Amino acid sequence: MSPLRQDLQIVADWVGEGQRVLDLGCGDGRLLRHLFEQRRATGYGLEIDPEGITRSIANGINVIESDLDEGLADFDDGAFDQVILTQTLQAVQRPDQLLKDMLRVGRTGIVTFPNFAYYRLRWHIAVRGRMPMSKALSYGWYETPNIHFCTIRDFEALCEDLGIHILERRVLSHEMKQPWIGGLLPNLFGEVALYRICRASGRSE
């Protein structure tokens, strides 16, 4: 199997040995397969795309066809050690409700998303006056499934409002490289933001 993309590798490194994991929007199941094989993790992936479901099955993971916009009602409180949401937060109807639901069924959560305040995207709007398109955001504004873009500051403000505690933050700059100048000005230079979160009331780590 090919090595994981840099952002997924960081996520994988956050998952402990033998943990129970729920991967929301698991795509082709690559991350979960890695976690099953390398971390002896168990758990499930949720996916809505038929092609992703078939490929997840081919990858040997447990995948459940699900619409994240319908919530996580199928899962009991605290059923998982980690609930993972990679590059999908911006595509759901109510990111706030999903974040709350994640931390209901999981002890901790991992969230990654494209930072809309990334300087190249700002340049698109500021200079060209057009909605940004990039390799990471390759849809036109009229067809994009990404309906709730946010910035690093937006996300952190939302966590504050929801009583979510940020355990750790990482950013990656252009093409998933390590950020410039040791991660200074992340909201400007971070293209992808990665967070480890938990409920503020129940800080477990």
Added chain:
Amino acid sequence: MTMARSFPNDSVGLVETHQARFDERLRLECGRELPGYELAYQTYGRLNADASNAVLVCHALSGSHHAAGYDHPEARKPGWWESCIGPGKPLDTDRFFVVCSNNIGGCHGSTGPVSINPETGHPYGADFPMVTVGDWVRTQARLADHLGIQRWAAVAGGSLGGMQALQWAIDEPDRIGHAVVIAAAPRLSAQNIAFNEVARQAIRSDPQFHEGRYAANGERPETGLMLARMLGHITYLSEAAMGEKFGRDRRGEPSAYGFHYDVEFEVESYLRHQGQSFVDRFDANTYLLMTKALDYFDPAARHGGDLTRTLATTRAPFFVASFTSDWRFPSSASREIVRALLDSNRRVSYAEIRANHGHDAFLMPVPRYLEVFRTYMDRVATEVGA
């Protein structure tokens, strides 16, 4: 001169039926016993040296052990799951040894109401005891012994057959590698039981039913059985599928109504044809027994209705699939199975296939269905080295 018939390349081709005779007494869930019984079955593909590549296929209400291929050289129609069994198909006969048996109580060769009761010398007819899905699992476990199969790589089925695969996972956790449960439910809804009751009443109120002893009179409740099947067919299709297939099309003079009760709309013609051809191949007492087995199916009842606890002792990973337009066994019923498996930390994958064929979709070559089913079975084959 007769030309050798050529069958499609992805078909198992000409198949034969085997009979297995079991002389031990079989105590049934209803409390009665069969002194012995026979199972009619077919097999496709070859059993490998360590007997690890066997897949049991369970049939639905009106199915039989003839699941794939052609049962005689001139046969026009292949077995009921031809779309899924054969070389390169989801149940790939180049890799798996596929077994399908006719359930006891059936009318296609296994012991059932049309068989001779050894104690009376006459057909059992209405005296055949009621059978349950659990009874079927026990008889199939004996068939596995007979075939030298300690453990099925998978047990698979759709509809009532899917329920049987579920029962297998519960009753014989050590003898089933994977459970493939398609278009099934953990139990019937009140609406489902209601449809079955109308079907049974159609049969039982036929003047030729004679309390189930019609064979002794040389008669058959054909009208009742036909009505039961017509009703069933309506529930197996979706409104959209029927609309697409027949619309309001009429036969003959399309411009004017006939003002009569003969066949006029295409959908009437279809239902009558389905009903009529069913009567030629099915026994009314078997239909009653099968619908009752469906109604009684409720494995969670033993655990106070708690499906999660019921499934907690299963070991097989599950593949569950449902179809969007199936209102007889809707996706919500499959999701209930999935949820119980999730809650008891079982391994499960679930796909909801977009298809407008209604319940019958599980028999159809729906491309996404075949692809995801094939992918899952590929995983099973790899596991058992097939």
